[in-house]
Amino acid sequence: xxxxTTVDDAVATLESGMTLGIGGWGSRRKPMSLVxxxxxxxxxxxxxxxxxxxxVGLLCAAGKVRxxxxxxxxxxxxxxxxxxxxxxxxxxxxxxxxxxxxxxQWALYAGSLRLPFLPTRAGLGSGVMDxxxxxxxxxxxxxxxxxxxxxxxxxxxxxxxxxFVHMNRADARGNxxxxxxxxxxxxxxxxxxxxxxxxxxxxxxxxxxxxxxEGTFHxxxxxxxxxxxxxxxxxxxxxxSCEPDYDRDEAFQKDYATAAKDPESWAxxxxxxxxxxxxxxxxxxxxx
Amino acid sequence: xxxxxANSTSRLADIVAVACxxxxxxxxxxxxxxxxxxxxxxARLARATFEPDMMVSDGVAxxxxxxxxxxxxxxxIEGWIPFRSxxxxxWGGRRHVMMGASQMDRHGNSNISNIGDWxxxxxxxxxxxxxxxxxxxxxxxxxxxxHSSRVFVxxxxxxxxxxxxxxxxxxxxxxxxxxxxxxxxxxxxxxxxSVHPGVSVDDVVEATGFELTVPSDVPTSREATGxxxxxxxxxxPNGLRYREVPDPE
Numbered sequence: 001x002x003x004x005t006t007v008d009d010a011v012a013t014l015e016s017g018m019t020l021g022i023g024g025w026g027s028r029r030k031p032m033s034l035v036x037x038x039x040x041x042x043x044x045x046x047x048x049x050x051x052x053x054x055x056v057g058l059l060c061a062a063g064k065v066r067x068x069x070x071x072x073x074x075x076x077x078x079x080x081x082x083x084x085x086x087x088x089x090x091x092x093x094x095x096x097x098x099x100x101x102x103x104x105q106w107a108l109y110a111g112s113l114r115l116p117f118l119p120t121r122a123g124l125g126s127g128v129m130d131x132x133x134x135x136x137x138x139x140x141x142x143x144x145x146x147x148x149x150x151x152x153x154x155x156x157x158x159x160x161x162x163x164f165v166h167m168n169r170a171d172a173r174g175n176x177x178x179x180x181x182x183x184x185x186x187x188x189x190x191x192x193x194x195x196x197x198x199x200x201x202x203x204x205x206x207x208x209x210x211x212x213x214e215g216t217f218h219x220x221x222x223x224x225x226x227x228x229x230x231x232x233x234x235x236x237x238x239x240x241s242c243e244p245d246y247d248r249d250e251a252f253q254k255d256y257a258t259a260a261k262d263p264e265s266w267a268x269x270x271x272x273x274x275x276x277x278x279x280x281x282x283x284x285x286x287x288x
Numbered sequence: 289x290x291x292x293x294a295n296s297t298s299r300l301a302d303i304v305a306v307a308c309x310x311x312x313x314x315x316x317x318x319x320x321x322x323x324x325x326x327x328x329x330x331a332r333l334a335r336a337t338f339e340p341d342m343m344v345s346d347g348v349a350x351x352x353x354x355x356x357x358x359x360x361x362x363x364x365i366e367g368w369i370p371f372r373s374x375x376x377x378x379w380g381g382r383r384h385v386m387m388g389a390s391q392m393d394r395h396g397n398s399n400i401s402n403i404g405d406w407x408x409x410x411x412x413x414x415x416x417x418x419x420x421x422x423x424x425x426x427x428x429x430x431x432x433x434x435h436s437s438r439v440f441v442x443x444x445x446x447x448x449x450x451x452x453x454x455x456x457x458x459x460x461x462x463x464x465x466x467x468x469x470x471x472x473x474x475x476x477x478x479x480x481x482s483v484h485p486g487v488s489v490d491d492v493v494e495a496t497g498f499e500l501t502v503p504s505d506v507p508t509s510r511e512a513t514g515x516x517x518x519x520x521x522x523x524x525p526n527g528l529r530y531r532e533v534p535d536p537e
Contacts, residue, residue, distance in 0.1 A: 025371065052415075072415035079414065088402070088412035098401065100420040102375045122379065122421030125454035127399075127447035131406050181349035182370035 002172045005229040007037040007236075007278055010199045014038075014162055017066070019047040021108070021158075021193060023165030023186035024240065026076045027053040027248055029178075031166035031201050033236035033278050038064060040277075047095075049158055051104065051184065053240060054256065057083030060093060061260070067095035069158065071104045075253055082260035098131055099123070103155045105185055110157035112191025119152035129153075162197035163189040166237045167222065168245055169211065170202040174227030177211055177219045180243035190226040198226060201233040203245045235282055252285065298511035300465070301326075301533035303484055305520055306512045307463045309333035311386055311429040317341040319351075319369070319383040325358060325528050327386035327431045329520070330463075332356060336519045345369050358524050378418070384427040384460070387419075391444040394477045394498040396451030396459045398423075398430065399444035406446050419448035423456045433532060435464035437497035440478075452476035465533055467492045468509055473501050482509040486536055 011034065014020070024030035035055045038046075045066040048059060052073035059065050061083040073084040087093050099107070102122040110118040119138055129135055136154050143149035165186040170176035178186070190198045200222065206213070211220060239256065241248035259269035273284050298306075308330020312320045320335065320342040322328035328347065335342045336355050343351050343366075351367035369377070377383050389398035390413055400419060404410030422428050428449060432439055450456040452471055461481065462469040468481045479501040480492055489506050512520065520529070 070415055072417045074414055080412070085412040088409055091408035098406075098415055100416055101371075101418040102379065102421040105372070105375060120379070120421070121424045122418075124420070124424055125447075125450040125456070126416065126420035126423075127401065127406070128416055128420050130447070181368075184371060 003174050003224075003228060003230045004172050004205065005199075005231055007033045007201065007231055007233060008040070010034060010229050010231060011037040011041050011043070013197055014041070014043055016043050017045045018161035019049065019159070021160040021163040021189035022048060022050040022055050023163070023184060023189050024053065024055070024237070025051045025182070025184040026072070026074045027240045027253065028076065029166055029180065029184065029237050029242050030055050030240040031164040031236065032238055032240060033233040034164040034166075034199065034201055034231070035059065036274065036278060036281060039274055049104075049108070049160065051101065052081070052084065054081065054253070057081040057260065060084055060087035061266070063092070065093055067097070068093050069097040069099065069104070069107075071099050071101040075257060077248065077250060078253065078257050082257050086260075096131075098128060100126070100128055103128070103153070105188065106155040107158040108185060108188035108192045110155065111159045112188050115157055117154040117156050119154055121152060123153045123155070124151070158192055160189065160193040162199070163193035164199050164201070165189055165222075166233070166242065167200055167202045168242065169204055169206050169214065170200050170230050171208040171211060172205055172230055173208070174200060174222075174224035174230050175208060175211060175220060176200045176202060176222035176227065176230075177215055178221065179215045179219060179245070183221050187221050187226070190222060196228055199229045199231060200227050201231040201236045203234055203236065203242065205230060205232040233278070235285070238282075238285060249285075252288070298517065299530065299535055300484060301529040302512040302517060302520060303509050304463060304465065304533050305329050305333055305529055306516055307461075307468050307509055308386060308431060309337065311461050311463065312339055312342060312384060315339055315342055315384050317343065319343050319345070319377050321345065321383055321385040323385065323387040324431065325532050326433070329358060329524055329529060330386060330431075332523050333516065333519055336523065337516060343367070355519075355523060357522065358528055359526070375421070378422055378425050381426045384429070385422055386429040386431055387422075389430050389432060389439070389449065391439060391441050392430065392432070392462070393441060393444050393451065394500070395453040396449075396456060396462070396471055396478065397444050397447045397454060398449035398451070399446050401446040401448045403445055409445075416446070416448035420450065423449040423451075425457060427458050427460050428456075429460050430462040432462060432464040435466040435492065435495045437495060440496040440498060442498050466495060469500075477501060479503065480506055482507045484509045485511070
């Protein structure tokens, strides 16, 4: 079955108010072309679940986010994301769920296994418990005789209405491949997502028989049962990194971060890069 | 340390790097992880000298064998440690991380998340990141490049790393540009372990925003040995440590 689609057609399946998981990590292998397509849409009131980078900054700046579930938001080489900072300091994100990084993995993993929760120690005693008063603990049912049962944090499962990840290669049926050093938690977003809106964008769509040309079978962590739509989107993670196809565009990221700190500069940045289609964006990046 | 191996050419950054390395002494064959230049240098110095079995990463996704200079890309990979394996390793307790903190209280509760009220902070920082999971599962030491009462506060604005009063696993030490601190007190609150050369106990007390336990005899942090200086020059050939910790005026 051919699952090829486009970023705009993929985003057209979304509705305002949905919960959306975005793969990658910080400013690494983010499905930026899909994020840019959301910026072009009239979607609002989204719940965003992610290890945050410029995706969060851009969506916050565009007023798309009603709720954010995160462990951090960073541009990596630039530690603090300026749009996210402005949104937090301006109080413009109505609802926030700040988790430990491992808790976020557990929430997605529980969602992908259809479990209501998974237990962990990560988070106990920390401010995460204070700012998320709905979090519950469970007592271990396996306490040794005469010992107190250990109390563990029960991280509630997250289920997603839509998931976006960006891979290096994929075939038209949705078998997808990461060629870089880390898959991050991309498979878990797809696993935790309802069938119908699980999208993989990739640098290049290849025939199935060519999937092992550039990487070993260990890189085939995403199979077609986890994917509903495949989008060929060269340079689609720009300006985040997509090793080994390309590194982060540090110069561009620096310009982005600088522009984000000043409304006038940001308006100019938007009109140069974000006013048109994905093809227009890529053309503007090439013209730099 | 035997006086005859002391090297009079130790600069403050060298002494700090040695103190960071000392944090990992006795750790053995676990993941010694440093966040930022100085902690990374400390972990790599420890591995190159007195903790040869410790495992260090390139900060991306690989364990590296042998000495890896800061910023170098030519490396011998001995293992794969993507983030999911980092979480597995840390939840398994086989890690000691040294990281930064924007605020810390006397129990060692630390904050890298935000300054001010969490609901609408004065300054949004990183978020809690892996702080809660790290601090409940394994040893966490801290590197504070600018010791001040803005960092060492009565109460942190958001507890991202838990201290001794909230069930923290343990904080072997806190290293600053002025001193080495630990929690070796009956109530596990912060104590002054040593002051760096040229820094007085009063200087440290004044730059700390809570009551610090000060023993009657506070030693001076040890200088780097000649061997350690040679290793530091190899691991940090561009002298990034001197930029992070400038010589006192």
